[in-house]
Ligand SMILES: *[C@@H]1O[C@H](CO)[C@@H](O)[C@H](O)[C@H]1NC(C)=O
């Protein structure tokens with residue numbers, strides 16, 4: 138074999154090569170190494186700074202997916218200037234990973250305080266509703282008597298947080314602050330066990346838990362019958378929102394909604410996040426967040442789930458297997474993912490819904506976006522942007538604002554001044570003597586002046602309460 142007994146001429150060749158290489162100055166090697174490293178990082182982090190530079194930071198346009206006969210698109214979305222301009226990323230954050238990581242570790246959130254309302258659900262659960270009104274963010278602390286908040290027709294925007302987020306998360310603070318700044322009332326509907334409140338019932342929230350959203354929406358509608366209700370869901374909150382809208386169809390007092398960076402299909406999302414090395418980093422980080430949440434409520438999780446399993450969970454899937462599916466009483470994790478995916482509910486959404494997603498979202502993959510279903514439902518407009526990361530979309534040289542926050546607010550503003558806001562329809566009493574076949578569900582009679590009146594005595598769920 139040649140390797141065992143190299144001929145003298147071969148070893149001489151290597152010797153000469155080695156001598157030659159040793160003549161090259163050390164810093165040249167360093168330079169090559171650095172270049173390779175930068176090239177690797179540039180690709181690994183999906184940095185697009187050079188592309189942005191060559192295009193003069195002109196930004197990426199928004200692509201729309203909608204049914205060609207969608208009034209929502211033609212009458213509302215087409216009038217939204219922000220959606221119809223381009224999104225230019227903050228130059229030093231020109232990577233989905235840099236954006237997402239920066240959002241979660243720094244985020245540049247605005248400074249303000251929420252007013253907390255503790256809300257008890259019919260099953261005894263506790264939710265922290267964190268309110269912000271324009272007087273809280275006007276910077277005018279002495280503004281004692283606020284006229285705007287007293288106006289009964291001021292819209293209320295309900296925010297549903299993502300998986301391990303609550304009202305203190307930077308992206309929700311951006312959203313809450315800027316929405317309140319427009320003069321609207323904002324309330325973050327924190328998930329059970331989040332925002333520092335204890336768990337007080339054996340019902341836990343999960344990615345498909347729509348009951349709390351339904352309860353809060355109906356409660357707020359009952360308390361403020363004249364105020365248009367809007368809902369903005371983010372990430373898992375967007376999945377919950379779309380599932381809720383699909384489940385309830387026409388029978389919701391929500392006038393319009395925005396779903397931002399939804400995972401859509403939890404099964405695909407699960408496969409995606411455990412596939413590539415860079416995604417596993419997010420998987421682990423999110424699992425850590427879930428473990429922190431579980432630790433806050435250890436007695437409950439120890440009793441209802443597998444505590445040892447929770448402690449050693451390194452991925453969302455493991456956590457869901459040892460905790461979420463057990464508490465939620467799903468046979469397997471995949472059953473849980475299948476049942477809780479919002480993509481199957483898209484077809485039943487019956488109110489104006491804008492969906493915003495980034496194509497480079499490193500957590501919620503575009504593979505899961507139900508393009509065809511969105512195209513088939515004329516109540517939905519899907520806006521996708523090439524860059525943005527997960528819930529980030531930073532813009533400006535100081536990364537002081539989030540593009541999707543502005544886009545969502547403008548959409549709701551235009552919708553609010555249009556004729557396309559959803560109104561819960563008046564439905565005739567399910568009177569068997571008359572045409573019972575027409576009545577499909579809602580038990581509410583919306584009269585001409587917008588007041589809601591009670592109609593019958595058969596609420597199927599707690600949410601479908603009668604109004605007096
Ligand atoms: C658009 O909606 C109509 C019904 O409203 C439907 O028949 C049609 O297939 C939809 N278009 C697409 C591309 O899905």
Ligand SMILES: *[C@@H]1O[C@H](CO)[C@@H](O)[C@H](O)[C@H]1NC(C)=O
Nearest residue numbers: 563564565566582583584590
């Ligand atoms: C709804 O209520 C109004 C007044 O309360 C009543 O005049 C109207 O007939 C009701 N509509 C239906 C469909 O029952």
